[in-house]
Each structure stands twice: as structure tokens, then as C-alpha cells.
Amino acid sequence: MSLFVTELRRLAKRRVTRLLLVLLVLGLAGVATAFSFSSHKLSKEVVAAAQVEADHQYRQAVKDWERTVADCDAAKARGEATEERFGPNCGRDWQPQPEMFDPKWNLPYQFDFRAEFPTFIAVFAGAVALFAFIVGASFVGAEWSTGGMMNLLLWRPKRLAVLGTKMAALLTTVLGVTVVLGAFWTLAFWLIGRYRGTTVKVTAGVWRSIGLDGLRAVGIVLAIGAIAFALASLGRHTAMALGAAVAVFAISEIGIRIAVGVLSIPFGDRYVLSTYAQAWFMKQVKLFDYDACQFAKGQCEPAELLVTWQDSALVFGLGAAVVLVAAFWAMRKRDIA
Amino acid sequence: MTAVLEIEGLRKTYRSRKRGVRHALDGFDMRVEAGQVHGFLGPNGSGKTTTLRTLLGLIRPNGGRMALLGQELPRALPAVAGQVGAIVESPQFFPHFSARDTLGLLAQAGELPRQRVDEVLELVGLRDRAGERVKTYSLGMKQRLAVASALLKNPKLLILDEPANGLDPGGIREMRSLMRDLAAAGMTVVLSSHILGEIQLICDSVTIISLGRRVAYGPVDEVLAAHSQGAVRVRLEAVTDLPQAADTLSRAGVRVTTEADHLMLAGVDKPATVSRLLAERGLYVSELTPVAVDLESVFLELTATAPVPGQHRQVDQSTKVEGGWGA
Structure with a gap:
């Protein structure tokens, strides 16, 4: 227990942890603040004004249409060719209709908590995952490269217990940061919805769904923190995790995309990690195989492949497990020189 | 006398596709009695640090037997680690923490009272600079901090690898005095150093290693007499x-x-x-x-590392012994 508390203290004392936490808080606060300015509460007066504007636009459009038809008729009477300029039948078939002028188009943007907050959960998870990745990698990477890990092992010569305790301290910290900031993030957007947008239809079911989205966000943040920690421990340097992240991104998002494109592999995006990240937050992603379509034979319903969040759990879970097992195996077997 | 440290036939082999097989420790033996200041000498690359790292569980040996404080290693290492203070090779600490933070975290991990940190800071002369970041320290100050970290546990066995490295003459004398005081208080000290004059001054006994094997050991005066x-x-x-x-x-x-x-x-x-x-x-x-011989001449003779005019001796270029003196 003393080691766990020590590692929590060590992590909290680290400059990179403090700096990144401040940047994370400022970044999230900045997004929420900027967003609160871009959203406007739709009062009855604003809605009525939008309706008046739409009516005005409709009447103006009818006037313009009537003038155009009259001009066409006059031109036709002068024996001029009108079809190219005014369309067939002098454009009489294109009379504006009231439903073409939706008052919504004249409304300012209003944040809808129920419909849009899940997207902001993904934004939040992305930011905190980046924090977890850098802090996780540097926490153990710097310990290795500065000799801190060796010093610690001279005090606690139980390698797996030391590495495991360090990781537990990291994940506990990341979990704490995620939960606390997540609560503030939710509160901030609920307040934006309440006072600068709308929170209608936010039922218990919606909150349950938001809770599940939040749990998935916590899961991905913890997984990324653990993977970064394991990679840095495996390479005994922070740069190992950062390098691996760049390599995975380059291979997955560029290399595989090019390869599946060249080889015309159906549903190529199922081999790309970002598809699974998307499915994790969106619950599912539908992939289409347009290459299977033969448009010459008419309309085509392309073949579909559904990637679900359960598939994502399998991919990320397996990836994390492999890296973690490798890191702990290396810790147990490799000499510390 | 009771042996605090025992090593018998310790072997460590490194295999590399490029460099082939290298025996860092080739049946090395060592014995340190309780309450002694024991010098551990050897040329660069002779296996000193490998021995210490192996003893402290950082490197896995390929064979041999080790015991610390009468308990077999590596099985009993977690049990005896609290009684062994050690610094291995150059002192390395997290550069952005202060000396007090560094020692405080170690003390907390070792469940030691906080006041012990101040005691060892006083002991190594870092009391007034304890709040400064380690990255601002000179090599000598880092060395003092390393010694402080090793002393933190108030160990029965203190293992110091080049503790005088980077110290000024006054610091070297202070370190010598500290070693003597610790030994007088009943602590056993194993000292690895290249400052052979220091070793001769403060050590009761020595072990000399060359190419991973012991080439001499025993009380300092006996080793000198044997080679006079x-x-x-x-x-x-x-x-x-x-x-x-x-x-x-x-x-x-x-x-x-x-x-x-x-x-x-x-x-x-x-x-x-x-x-x-x-x-x-x-x-x-x-x-x-x-005509008295000194430890330096004995060391150079036993390890065959005396400089030869016109030749540039390479690391690992040392004597190959077949059951050296006292072995």
C-alpha cells in the first residue's frame, strides 16, 4: 500500500503531469466556453421572428416568381426565345411554396443536449486519452531512462509488483481525472443546454445512454493509458510509446488504406483502427462495398458490413492485452542494466 | 567471523549475434565478513558492476550461489533488501525532483519515518541544498545524494559503487571518514572504487576481480605482503x-x-x-x-593493466588467470 501511495505522490509531483493537466483543463474549459457563446436560446420571440422572416422570404419569392413569369410572357409576345432563359412554360411550374421556407433556417444555432452531447463525450474522451497516453508513457519511460526504476527496485526487489503498482497508480489517477473532469464536462454542457440551448426530452433513458457512453469513454481512456505505459516500459523510454503511436497511425491510417485500395479489398476500412474507434463511440459503423455495384444495370444497394462497439472492444482489448503481457514478461525476464 | 556477503562460482554470460559469447562473470567468488570495510577492485569491464547488479537482483546470473546476510539469493532478496543500502554505478535521479522529494519518496516506499530523510541529508552535507532540483546539482552533489539514498534504510550492509566519483578532495576525505564511522557503528561496507589509495587507507579487506574472476582477496596487508x-x-x-x-x-x-x-x-x-x-x-x-608495495602496484600486476609505453590497452584487455592467488 505504501508503494501505491508513493507512486500516486510521485505521479502527482511530476511536472509533465501537472502541466498536461492544466492544459487539459484549460482546453476543455475553452471548448465549453466557446461553445456556450455559439449557442443561442430559442425564445418565443426568436422563433416568431424567424417565422416572420420566413413568411417575408416566401412573399418576396412569390413576387419575384410572378415578375419573372410576367417578363417571360412579355418576351414571348415579342417573339423572343424564352425557353433557355426562363425554362419551359415560363417557369410557371416552379412557383414557390410556403414549405420551402422553413423558419428553422432563420434561427440561430441552439445546442440540443439530448442529440449532441454524445458527440461531445467523444471529444472529451479524445482529449483525456491524449493526456493519459503522454502521462502514462512518460511516467514509466522517464523512470527507466533516469534510473528511477532501478533505484526503486533496489528498495522493492519485486519487479512485477513494482511495475503493477506503478500502473495501478497511473490508472487510478487517470480514472480520477476522467471522472472528475467528465462530471464537470457533463455539467458544463447541461448548463449550456439549459441556459443557452435546450435540454428537452432528456429522460432517464437518455441519462442512462449518456452514462453508458461515459463508461465507454472511461474504458478507452484507461486502455490507452495502459497501452502507453506498457509500450514505454517495454522500450524503457517514453519515446518508445510515442514512436509506436506514430507508427501505428501511419500503418493503419495510411499504409493499410493505400494497400486495401490498391488490392481492391472489400470493406477495407474494417482493417483500419479509426473505424473501431468510431464504432466504439457511435455504437456501430456501417461499411459499404460500392465496388460490388454495377450501376449499368440500374440502382444498386451496396453490400454492407456492420462494425459494432463489441468488435471495437475485442480489437482494443486484445491489443492492450498483448502489449501488457509483453511489458510484464519483459519486466520479469530482462536484465536491468 | 560471520559472512555478510557470500558469492561462489557466479557466472553471467552475454550472448550476442554480433559480438558472440562474452563471460562477464566466470566463476567469481567473493566473501565479506561482518563489520568490515571491504574494497572491491577491478579494471573497467572486469565484472564489478555486473557482480553488484546480480547481487541486487537487477541481473539474472547463469549460475553460482549468492547469499546476503546469511540468506540465499535471489529467493530471499525481498526479505533482506530492507537491510541492504546500495548505489550502483553513476547516481541517477529524476532531474526535476529535489533531493528532499527524491529521498522522501524512497522513504515512503520503504515505510521509513520522514525524519530519517533529514538525518541522512545532514550526514552527507546536503541539508542546505535539499530543496533544490537535482538537475542543478554537480556530480559530487549527486554522488552525496546517492549515498544518502543508500543510507536511508540504515542498512546492515552498504554497497557503494564508486562513491568518491566526482567528489572534491574535501568530499573524498569526508566520505572516507563517513565509511569509517559507519563501519565503527557495526555497518558492513562494500566499496568499489578506482581510487586505490583510498581503498588502501580505509578498507580492512579487498577482493580484486579481473575478466570476471577473482584474482586476489583477503585482508589488505596480507594481499600487499603476498605481492611484495x-x-x-x-x-x-x-x-x-x-x-x-x-x-x-x-x-x-x-x-x-x-x-x-x-x-x-x-x-x-x-x-x-x-x-x-x-x-x-x-x-x-x-x-x-x-620495500613496501602499494595496492595500486599489486592491482596493476594482478590485472595486467599497467600502461605500456607505445601501447593503447583496450577495455577487456587484462590478465587471464587460472585460479588466482587465494582462489
């Missing part, structure tokens, strides 16, 4: 008598080298014999001095 080869310098009242004296001593089985104004004798067990032999021939001695 009974050298004696002899001067006579009349320089002209030197050839006759040389002849007389040679006939008596003494190895003699004639210098301009004196004789150098080797293999003399009792200098009094020389005096008696010469007096019987009417040759009178004006000086009869046993």
Missing part, C-alpha cells in the same frame, strides 16, 4: 663492496639486482638473514629497507 615478493634495498658502507655482496647473496639463493649505489633483493623472507650473511664476509650494511 620480499623486496629489500641494501646499501653498504663501501659502494665498491657491492659486487662481492651481490655474489654472496646470489649464492645464498637471493635474487639480486645491482644498481649504481645499492642492491635490490627479491625473495627475502627475513631481512636479518641478509645482514648476517654479509657480516660473515666482512661486508657491513648501512641501510637495509624492506
Whole structure:
């Protein structure tokens, strides 16, 4: 227990942890603040004004249409060719209709908590995952490269217990940061919805769904923190995790995309990690195989492949497990020189 | 006496596709008695640090036996680690933490009282600089911090790898005094150093390692005596008598080298014999001095690392022993 508390203290004392936490808080606060300015509460007066504007636009459009038809008729009477300029039948078939002028188009943007907050959960998870990745990698990477890990092992010569305790301290910290900031993030957007947008239809079911989205966000943040920690421990340097992240991104998002494109592999995006990240937050992603379509034979319903969040759990879970097992195996077997 | 540290037949082999097989430790033996200051000497690459790292569980050996404080390693290492303070190679600490933070975290991990941090900071002379970041420290100050971290546990066995590295002359003297005080208080100290004069001054016993094997061990004076080869310098009242004296001593089985104004004798067990032999021939001695060897010359001789004019000795280029002295 003393080691766990020590590692929590060590992590909290680290400059990179403090700096990144401040940047994370400022970044999230900045997004929420900027967003609160871009959203406007739709009062009855604003809605009525939008309706008046739409009516005005409709009447103006009818006037313009009537003038155009009259001009066409006059031109036709002068024996001029009108079809190219005014369309067939002098454009009489294109009379504006009231439903073409939706008052919504004249409304300012209003944040809808129920419909849009899940997207902001993904934004939040992305930011905190980046924090977890850098802090996780540097926490153990710097310990290795500065000799801190060796010093610690001279005090606690139980390698797996030391590495495991360090990781537990990291994940506990990341979990704490995620939960606390997540609560503030939710509160901030609920307040934006309440006072600068709308929170209608936010039922218990919606909150349950938001809770599940939040749990998935916590899961991905913890997984990324653990993977970064394991990679840095495996390479005994922070740069190992950062390098691996760049390599995975380059291979997955560029290399595989090019390869599946060249080889015309159906549903190529199922081999790309970002598809699974998307499915994790969106619950599912539908992939289409347009290459299977033969448009010459008419309309085509392309073949579909559904990637679900359960598939994502399998991919990320397996990836994390492999890296973690490798890191702990290396810790147990490799000499510390 | 009780052995605090025992190593028998320790082996560590590194295999590399490029460099092939290298035996860092090749059946190394070592024994340190309780309450001693023990010098651990060897040229660069001889296996000193590998030995210490293996002993402390950082490196897995390929064979051999090790025991600390009477308990077999590596099985009992977690149990004895609390009684062993160690610094291995150059001191390395997280650069952005202060000395107090660094020691405080170690003390907390070791469940030691917070006041112990201040005690060791005082002991190594870092009290007034304890709040500064380690990255602002000189090498000598980092070395003091390393020693402080090793002393934090108030260990029964203190293992220090090059503790005087980077210290100023005053610091070296302070370190020497500290080692003596610790040993006087009952702590066993294993000291690895290249400052052989220091080792000779403060150590009760030594182990010399070369190419992963022990080439000498024992109390310092015994090791020196064993390698003094009974050298004696002899001067006579009349320089002209030197050839006759040389002849007389040679006939008596003494190895003699004639210098301009004196004789150098080797293999003399009792200098009094020389005096008696010469007096019987009417040759009178004006000086009869046993020539003392120092640890440096013994070290250079045993490890074959003495510099040779015109040659550039490479690391690992050292003597190959077959069951060295005392082995």
C-alpha cells in the first residue's frame, strides 16, 4: 500500500503531469466556453421572428416568381426565345411554396443536449486519452531512462509488483481525472443546454445512454493509458510509446488504406483502427462495398458490413492485452542494466 | 567471523549475434565478513558492476550461489533488501525532483519515518541544498545524494559503487571518514572504487576481480605482503663492496639486482638473514629497507593493466588467470 501511495505522490509531483493537466483543463474549459457563446436560446420571440422572416422570404419569392413569369410572357409576345432563359412554360411550374421556407433556417444555432452531447463525450474522451497516453508513457519511460526504476527496485526487489503498482497508480489517477473532469464536462454542457440551448426530452433513458457512453469513454481512456505505459516500459523510454503511436497511425491510417485500395479489398476500412474507434463511440459503423455495384444495370444497394462497439472492444482489448503481457514478461525476464 | 556477503562460482554470460559469447562473470567468488570495510577492485569491464547488479537482483546470473546476510539469493532478496543500502554505478535521479522529494519518496516506499530523510541529508552535507532540483546539482552533489539514498534504510550492509566519483578532495576525505564511522557503528561496507589509495587507507579487506574472476582477496596487508615478493634495498658502507655482496647473496639463493649505489633483493623472507650473511664476509650494511608495495602496484600486476609505453590497452584487455592467488 505504501508503494501505491508513493507512486500516486510521485505521479502527482511530476511536472509533465501537472502541466498536461492544466492544459487539459484549460482546453476543455475553452471548448465549453466557446461553445456556450455559439449557442443561442430559442425564445418565443426568436422563433416568431424567424417565422416572420420566413413568411417575408416566401412573399418576396412569390413576387419575384410572378415578375419573372410576367417578363417571360412579355418576351414571348415579342417573339423572343424564352425557353433557355426562363425554362419551359415560363417557369410557371416552379412557383414557390410556403414549405420551402422553413423558419428553422432563420434561427440561430441552439445546442440540443439530448442529440449532441454524445458527440461531445467523444471529444472529451479524445482529449483525456491524449493526456493519459503522454502521462502514462512518460511516467514509466522517464523512470527507466533516469534510473528511477532501478533505484526503486533496489528498495522493492519485486519487479512485477513494482511495475503493477506503478500502473495501478497511473490508472487510478487517470480514472480520477476522467471522472472528475467528465462530471464537470457533463455539467458544463447541461448548463449550456439549459441556459443557452435546450435540454428537452432528456429522460432517464437518455441519462442512462449518456452514462453508458461515459463508461465507454472511461474504458478507452484507461486502455490507452495502459497501452502507453506498457509500450514505454517495454522500450524503457517514453519515446518508445510515442514512436509506436506514430507508427501505428501511419500503418493503419495510411499504409493499410493505400494497400486495401490498391488490392481492391472489400470493406477495407474494417482493417483500419479509426473505424473501431468510431464504432466504439457511435455504437456501430456501417461499411459499404460500392465496388460490388454495377450501376449499368440500374440502382444498386451496396453490400454492407456492420462494425459494432463489441468488435471495437475485442480489437482494443486484445491489443492492450498483448502489449501488457509483453511489458510484464519483459519486466520479469530482462536484465536491468 | 560471520559472512555478510557470500558469492561462489557466479557466472553471467552475454550472448550476442554480433559480438558472440562474452563471460562477464566466470566463476567469481567473493566473501565479506561482518563489520568490515571491504574494497572491491577491478579494471573497467572486469565484472564489478555486473557482480553488484546480480547481487541486487537487477541481473539474472547463469549460475553460482549468492547469499546476503546469511540468506540465499535471489529467493530471499525481498526479505533482506530492507537491510541492504546500495548505489550502483553513476547516481541517477529524476532531474526535476529535489533531493528532499527524491529521498522522501524512497522513504515512503520503504515505510521509513520522514525524519530519517533529514538525518541522512545532514550526514552527507546536503541539508542546505535539499530543496533544490537535482538537475542543478554537480556530480559530487549527486554522488552525496546517492549515498544518502543508500543510507536511508540504515542498512546492515552498504554497497557503494564508486562513491568518491566526482567528489572534491574535501568530499573524498569526508566520505572516507563517513565509511569509517559507519563501519565503527557495526555497518558492513562494500566499496568499489578506482581510487586505490583510498581503498588502501580505509578498507580492512579487498577482493580484486579481473575478466570476471577473482584474482586476489583477503585482508589488505596480507594481499600487499603476498605481492611484495620480499623486496629489500641494501646499501653498504663501501659502494665498491657491492659486487662481492651481490655474489654472496646470489649464492645464498637471493635474487639480486645491482644498481649504481645499492642492491635490490627479491625473495627475502627475513631481512636479518641478509645482514648476517654479509657480516660473515666482512661486508657491513648501512641501510637495509624492506620495500613496501602499494595496492595500486599489486592491482596493476594482478590485472595486467599497467600502461605500456607505445601501447593503447583496450577495455577487456587484462590478465587471464587460472585460479588466482587465494582462489
